[in-house]
Amino acid sequence: MLFDFNLGSRLREFRKKANLSTTKLSEITGISSGYISELENGKKSDPSFEIIYRLLRGINVSVDSFMNDTPVVPLSPESKELVDIFNSLSSSKRKALLSVAHVFKNM
Structure with a gap:
């Protein structure tokens, strides 16, 4: 596994901080809300870097903030x-x- 933390719960945490539903994040990123939900619930793992990048851009979070618990500074x-x-x-x-x-x- 690529990450040493729970990717899905971390994604959900940041998505909620951004005040976004899975539907809205899906609209922003072009990634299906079902896939986002499966990631958050641990039913899917090891998404591609492209998927991770699109999700993080959608919730306006840097890779560094997502990976290292650094403070989120929205752009x-x-x-x-x-x-x-x-x-x-x-x-x-x-x-x-x-x-x-x-x-x-x-x-």
Whole structure:
């Protein structure tokens, strides 16, 4: 097993903290509410990294927070949008965007 904690109960805990039903999380992620429920109830285990990533994005939790009990710091909608844009860019465009961000930070 990939995780040394109960993935399902942890997922349920974070989903509830985000005030989301399994139905709403399903709408956000495109993962069926039945599958989410099976994960939370321990009927499914070892989901793919893609599934985990989509679920964590859906509940707005970093992998670090989910895996290591670090405090949950939700991203603002603007920050979430910026992360999505950044992730869609090529490596060279990411470097250029970071350069621009540093200029703004130092203004």
